[in-house]
Amino acid sequence: MKTLKLLLVASLLFISACSTLILKPANFAWPVESVLNVDNNGKVDIKRYSIDFDARELFLKETGDSLGYQNQQLRVIRNANGYYFMVAKNFKNVYVFNVEEGTFRLEKKIEISDKVGILNPAFNQRPPYIELVYGENGANKVNLTEKGIVKEEAK
Numbered sequence: 114m115k116t117l118k119l120l121l122v123a124s125l126l127f128i129s130a131c132s133t134l135i136l137k138p139a140n141f142a143w144p145v146e147s148v149l150n151v152d153n154n155g156k157v158d159i160k161r162y163s164i165d166f167d168a169r170e171l172f173l174k175e176t177g178d179s180l181g182y183q184n185q186q187l188r189v190i191r192n193a194n195g196y197y198f199m200v201a202k203n204f205k206n207v208y209v210f211n212v213e214e215g216t217f218r219l220e221k222k223i224e225i226s227d228k229v230g231i232l233n234p235a236f237n238q239r240p241p242y243i244e245l246v247y248g249e250n251g252a253n254k255v256n257l258t259e260k261g262i263v264k265e266e267a268k
Contacts, residue, residue: 141195146236149189151182159189166217168199175204190236190243196220196259198243203230207245209259223261 149157155169172182187201197210197217205226210217225231225245233251237244242256242263256263 140193141191142193142238142240143191144238146188146190149187151185151187153183155182157187157189171199171208172201175201175206175208188234188236190238192238192243192259193240194259198236198245198257200225200231200234200236200245202232202234204234205230207257209257211259220259221261223257225255 143162147159147161149159151157151168151172155167155172156165157168158165168187169179169182171187172185173179175181185201187199190198192198195211197212199208199210200206205224205228207223207225208219209221209223211220212218225247231247231253232249234245234247235251237246239256242258245255245257247253256265
């Protein structure tokens with residue numbers, strides 16, 4: 114009988130060790146955007162969140178200029194689902210990234226302007242959205258998710 118109890122306890126411990134640990138609910142949002150200077154090597158460093166990455170490819174994709182990152186600021190914010198939203202002055206798009214095996218993987222490119230680059234972009238948390246404010250004196254606002262622009266419903 115004692116052996117049976119010991120075998121049962123050992124089995125329970127083994128089974129519980131094999132299950133995946135899930136901690137939920139989890140909220141990955143950052144309270145405010147990070148405004149980051151891009152260095153001469155195209156790197157940005159978010160010390161507050163211990164993140165650094167090479168932004169040169171992002172600026173090249175958006176501007177078509179291999180040196181388009183120089184003297185620029187990249188704005189980054191993270192939503193509650195863990196997606197990273199990135200934009201810079203004169204971008205026409207907001208880029209949404211997910212993390213995959215130590216890299217940022219582009220999930221969605223959200224077109225904000227098809228003609229000219231946006232002026233004075235800034236992100237705000239407006240759960241469940243990321244709000245992008247841009248233009249002269251923040252005249253334009255759009256709500257974003259990782260899927261794109263969310264149209265406001267008529268009241």
